[in-house]
Amino acid sequence: MSKAHHRKKHPEAVRRQVLAVAARLSLEKGPASVTLDAVSQAAGVSKGGLLHHFPNKLSLLDGLFDDVTQSLDRVLAERMKVDPEPKGRFTRAYIAAFFQPEGLEDGERWKVLTVALISEPHLRDRWREWFDRHLVENVGTDSSLDATLARYAVDGLWLDDLLGVSVIDTAMRATLLKRLLDMSRL
Amino acid sequence: MSKAHHRKKHPEAVRRQVLAVAARLSLEKGPASVTLDAVSQAAGVSKGGLLHHFPNKLSLLDGLFDDVTQSLDRVLAERMKVDPEPKGRFTRAYIAAFFQPEGLEDGERWKVLTVALISEPHLRDRWREWFDRHLVENVGTDSSLDATLARYAVDGLWLDDLLGVSVIDTAMRATLLKRLLDMSRL
DNA sequence: GACAGAAAACCGTCCAGACGGTATGTTTTC
């Protein structure tokens, strides 16, 4: 008879904790280490408890995907709202979101998303939808070659950062940021 | 008593076949599907046979990594050799290698590398070494902001291509290529 | 070139542990 059984119940907190643990595991020990046993244990919940929130592993991964993309949507929307210039607005929000994530939680989140996308083919389809939606919404303002190039560069920097090969120093990083923002306006 | 036991032995061919199958599986069904059973079966070898060439799974992944990076090294060296201009030479080779891989095998290979790197933390360390080595070798000729930016953009395009969200059309792609090559010379 | 070993290149079987998932019970919350 464990204590967990008797403690107060906070379903939403448990859910968040589970997702957080799954994300951390995926980043630190690779996506293969994200097992129901490992996640539930590290989250302080029994496997049964975990499976109550996410009926199977796929739904756990989907939950992770939803969590991250919703965060990303929120951040992008906020940044776009305070940007007076329409042209390249989405691109600038994109740059800002990945270049200077608010708090380091967000940065971690985007990384998790990348790892999940690449290792789980099923999520690639969902990502494609997300991507297409944003692309269609911002066609006209963010379809220029320069804007596209800027977003590609952000993705590349992001990937290198994730792999730990980002050798760019702080000063150069700042210059690059300026440069990318300029490109979004061309 | 199977036929495979009696057929002619081609250790090198088997080795290559195993690596090719592992690569294909990883790309099409995700890295989680790369199991010793699946690989050996798809490669037409028994698991025992597979484990003769690669004593354990880690060494199989390492073998895949070696195979791809050696290919990549070869391609980069070839491209650099025919480039008369020192400045940005490595960056141009990098761009060319990923933008217009010779045959589609190479393109597949680079993709496999990306997937493997992200899903297998152990390989990230090895990738860091590879990356550092090339960076040090070409410091002085390829350290400019523009060259770095160009390489980042290539990585980004690459990632989007891998995820299937590459919406850029052929004409724009050609323009982008030109643009990146120009950037390598600044 | 023949021939005996030695080594390499396989195959088939078995196993312990991990994994995803089910079924059922218990406690808390509504």
Next chain:
DNA sequence: GAAAACATACCGTCTGGACGGTTTTCTGTC
């Protein structure tokens, strides 16, 4: 008291890998 939020126990399958056997290939010797 019904439903949600857990826990515990258990099961079938898969996975990495060990092991011993069999066939082919290589290597040195005469």
